[in-house]
Amino acid sequence: MIEALNILEGFDLKGMGHNSPQYLHTVVEALKLAFADRDAYYGDPKFSKIPEEILLSKEYAAERRKLIDPGHASLESRPGNIGVHIALPTTAAAAVGPVNDTTCVNVVDRQGNAFSATPSGAWLPSVIAGDTGIPLTSRLQSFVMTPGHANQLQPGKRPRVTLSPTLVTRDGKLELVMSTPGGDNQDQALLQVLLNIIEFGMMPQQAVEAPRFETAHYYSSFGNHEFTPGRLALEARIAASTADALRAMGHRIAVTGEWSNPSAPTVIWVHDGVLNGGADPRRARFLFGR
Numbered sequence: 001m002i003e004a005l006n007i008l009e010g011f012d013l014k015g016m017g018h019n020s021p022q023y024l025h026t027v028v029e030a031l032k033l034a035f036a037d038r039d040a041y042y043g044d045p046k047f048s049k050i051p052e053e054i055l056l057s058k059e060y061a062a063e064r065r066k067l068i069d070p071g072h073a074s075l076e077s078r079p080g081n082i083g084v085h086i087a088l089p090t091t092a093a094a095a096v097g098p099v100n101d102t103t104c105v106n107v108v109d110r111q112g113n114a115f116s117a118t119p120s121g122a123w124l125p126s127v128i129a130g131d132t133g134i135p136l137t138s139r140l141q142s143f144v145m146t147p148g149h150a151n152q153l154q155p156g157k158r159p160r161v162t163l164s165p166t167l168v169t170r171d172g173k174l175e176l177v178m179s180t181p182g183g184d185n186q187d188q189a190l191l192q193v194l195l196n197i198i199e200f201g202m203m204p205q206q207a208v209e210a211p212r213f214e215t216a217h218y219y220s221s222f223g224n225h226e227f228t229p230g231r232l233a234l235e236a237r238i239a240a241s242t243a244d245a246l247r248a249m250g251h252r253i254a255v256t257g258e259w260s261n262p263s264a265p266t267v268i269w270v271h272d273g274v275l276n277g278g279a280d281p282r283r284a285r286f287l288f289g290r
Helices: 002-008 021-039 058-065 181-198 204-209 239-250
Strands: 107-109 114-117 165-170 173-179 213-215 231-235 250-258 266-271 274-279
Touching: 002 021, 002 058, 002 181, 002 250, 021 181, 021 213, 021 239, 021 266, 107 213, 114 250, 165 181, 181 204, 181 213, 204 213, 204 250, 204 266, 204 274, 213 274, 231 239
Parallel strands: 231 250
Antiparallel strands: 107 114, 165 173, 173 266, 213 231, 266 274
């Protein structure tokens, strides 16, 4: 998410208008570039040299920003050329089976201590470790078998994960705590919620309830690591005219249910000593009549 935010710093997102065609196009294209770098370079830093100093720098983001065509959607995975060997994951047909998922927890106490976590991976059915009752993680499926890849399966190695518990500070002080389930949708859902708050002045509950998109333009972290170029799912609350405009730019649009985005963030915004909470109704974290 940090790389995508750095890329987006060069755009007047507020001036584009919330969830306008140009706004959605710009954010999606920035995410595509960030996902491409994730897919090419991320892995266990104990085994591979991860070039995070380059990937998260403002200078690198400025170069990546130039790749965004304001009128056309990219249909390629375009990791940056940073002088490091690139080995993109091999891909296969989409996996078919039940969908299991993650949860998250965010806490701020009265002293201002903050905690954010995204527990995941012990899905059932699973192998139980002896008589402990502890299920072994299923996150090993996030490894790839591609020779030379930073996330290639090796003994003792940790897989790259999608988990994105997030603490946001301003001038050294806590501003936001946020996290979500949702696999590869975690970073992009949190990015949209964060922009809703910092760019468009929404309160946390309004920010998590706002209609969202989900791009699948990456190598999946799960199953057979399939790559789905250009696919962009829009919740049906986003205007049909916006979907049409994005389709004309080359995005492969799927309009889904009004509350269908698979992530469900919770957010705590710390402002003037008051904790302002937001909980996503998409997964019954917060219930209301509709």
